[in-house]
Amino acid sequence: MLANASPMSVGDFCNDLKANKITINDDYQRNSGLWSSLAKSYFIESILLEFPIPKLFVYAKIDLKTKGTVKEIVDGQQRSGALRDFFNNKLRLSQKIDTEKFRGKRYSDLEDEDKSKFLSYSLPIDQFSGVEESEVREAFTRMNANNVPLNEEEQRNARFQGTFKWFVNSLCKEKRERFLKIGLFSKRDIVRMADFKLVADLAYLLEFGIHTTKSAQLDAIYKKYNNAFEREAEFRERLGSSIDEYLDLEAYHEPILAKAYMAYSIVSVLLDRRYNLGLLDQAKSLAPDVAARLEASPVSRDDLLVALGDPEGSPQLLDFTQTVTKTNVDTTRAVRMLYFNSALTSNET
Numbered sequence: 001m002l003a004n005a006s007p008m009s010v011g012d013f014c015n016d017l018k019a020n021k022i023t024i025n026d027d028y029q030r031n032s033g034l035w036s037s038l039a040k041s042y043f044i045e046s047i048l049l050e051f052p053i054p055k056l057f058v059y060a061k062i063d064l065k066t067k068g069t070v071k072e073i074v075d076g077q078q079r080s081g082a083l084r085d086f087f088n089n090k091l092r093l094s095q096k097i098d099t100e101k102f103r104g105k106r107y108s109d110l111e112d113e114d115k116s117k118f119l120s121y122s123l124p125i126d127q128f129s130g131v132e133e134s135e136v137r138e139a140f141t142r143m144n145a146n147n148v149p150l151n152e153e154e155q156r157n158a159r160f161q162g163t164f165k166w167f168v169n170s171l172c173k174e175k176r177e178r179f180l181k182i183g184l185f186s187k188r189d190i191v192r193m194a195d196f197k198l199v200a201d202l203a204y205l206l207e208f209g210i211h212t213t214k215s216a217q218l219d220a221i222y223k224k225y226n227n228a229f230e231r232e233a234e235f236r237e238r239l240g241s242s243i244d245e246y247l248d249l250e251a252y253h254e255p256i257l258a259k260a261y262m263a264y265s266i267v268s269v270l271l272d273r274r275y276n277l278g279l280l281d282q283a284k285s286l287a288p289d290v291a292a293r294l295e296a297s298p299v300s301r302d303d304l305l306v307a308l309g310d311p312e313g314s315p316q317l318l319d320f321t322q323t324v325t326k327t328n329v330d331t332t333r334a335v336r337m338l339y340f341n342s343a344l345t346s347n348e349t
Contacts, residue, residue, distance in 0.1 A: 003057065003126035003139065010047065011119035014087035016071070017080065022058065024080065025072040039161040040082035041094035042169075045102055047121050048114055053079065059136050060129040071127070074136060086118075096166060098173075152215045153193040153200075160219075162226030168199050171236065175243055182253040184263055198260045201328075202239055202267055210268075210282050210337070212330045242270045251301055251347070256308045261327035265336040269344060280341060286334035290319050294338055300346045304339060 008016075016022040035043075046053060056076030063070040073080050085091035086107050095103045107115065128136050150158065157165055172195045179185045185194050197218070204213055204221050211217060229235075246252070246267045272279035284291040299317065307314035311321040323336045 003128050006058070006125050006127040007122045008125055009119060010083055010087070010121045010123060013080075013123055013125075014084055017084050018088075020070070021068075022071045022073060022080075024077050025059070025074060034161060035078045035082060036161040036163070036166075037091070038094045038096055038163065038166045039078075040085065040091055041097050042166070043079060043082045044086045044091070044093060044118075045097045045099055047083075048102060048110075048118055049099065050117060050121065053124065055124045055126055056080065057140075058125055058127050059133070060127050061133075074128075074140070096170070151192055152218075153197045156200075156215075156219060156222060157193060157196060160222040160226055162222070163229040163232065164203075164222050164225035167225075167229055167232050167235065168196050168203070171199050171240060171243075172196055174240070175247070178247045182247065183255060183258045184253075184260065194260060198264060199239065199243075201264055202243075202271075203235055205264075205268060205279070206235060206238060206271065206277070209277075210279060210286065210330050210333055213328050238271060238275055239267075242267050242274060245270045245274070254305060256305060261323075262336070265333060266340050266344075268333070268337050269341045280337065283334035283337045283341075286331050287319075287338060290335050290338050293319075294342045298342045298346050299339060301343045304343055 013022065043053070054076075056079060057074050058071040058076075059074050060069050060071045062068070082091065086093075089106050089108050092104060092106050093102050097103055102110075102114075107118070110118070128139065157169075176190060176195060179195055180187065180190065189195070200218050200221065201213055204211065204217060207221060207224075225231075246263060249266070252262075252266055268279055271277060297316075299320075303314070303317065304320065307317035307321050308324070311318070314321065317339075319335050320339045323332045326332050
């Protein structure tokens with residue numbers, strides 16, 4: 001069974017939505033209203049900038065009442081809703097999107113050139129026609145079966161569309177090229193949203209201190225700040241400046257250290273040093289023996305590199321080398337933080 005390419009301009013698509021020639025079938029789609037205003041704005045901005053978007057799928061069938069063809073949206077409800085709202089002048093674009101000239105604008109506020117770009121944008125649409133509805137369902141079952149399963153971060157970012165999600169998105173976008181440059185993440189890591197996980201994890205640290213974080217904990221901070229993120233400016237300044245400081249520490253970009261969990265711990269130290277958050281005191285409480293040992297015998301960055309390269313040859317740093325497992329556990333994070341604090345202090349003296 002084929003789904004034929006049937007592209008439509010945004011203008012024609014929205015006019016057909018208005019005339020009920022295109023409708024939404026809730027049997028296929030989630031309920032409307034899941035996208036936040038910022039999510040809708042980001043999507044409309046992509047259209048105005050003429051970036052490609054994912055395909056929409058429609059099912060064309062005969063409406064016996066009107067004796068005409070009606071198209072049901074079977075994949076693309078949220079995107080269609082955003083297009084419709086902006087087309088009908090009911091959506092004001094967020095002040096947080098990237099393109100300054102579009103911030104706070106409704107469709108009617110756009111310059112004529114941008115209105116034309118929006119209306120003439122060719123939507124990638126595949127259309128099922130001349131088939132039974134059961135075949136359409138089978139087609140989607142097969143497509144979903146062949147998709148790469150979403151990882152936890154991808155699922156989280158599909159589920160939450162509020163203020164915190166877009167804060168993380170913005171900060172990651174700002175730092176992404178430097179993450180890639182130092183080898184902290186590969187291009188594939190970025191596609192799979194590993195940078196989102198690191199930034200969200202650091203935000204959780206800033207909010208709650210050193211904790212073991214699994215999916216439930218990261219979900220919690222997305223949920224807490226989904227509707228409003230009053231501390232956004234504070235988080236942006238603290239996380240942004242501390243991540244930048246880490247990115248400037250070339251001595252800590254060696255491949256053996258360029259791991260997300262290592263970066264997390266180094267940034268943790270930098271955050272505490274800059275803003276006196278009590279994180280190092282918490283780390284000392286979680287790992288008092290390590291704290292006492294490092295107080296008596298500080299380590300250097302070179303000591304850490306040697307130990308990671310040959311753990312058996314550095315038994316005195318076993319506590320540190322063992323942190324390459326169970327990387328998100330609170331005690332492991334505390335130990336790693338104490339060692340990096342010692343090394344950074346040694347480099348300063």
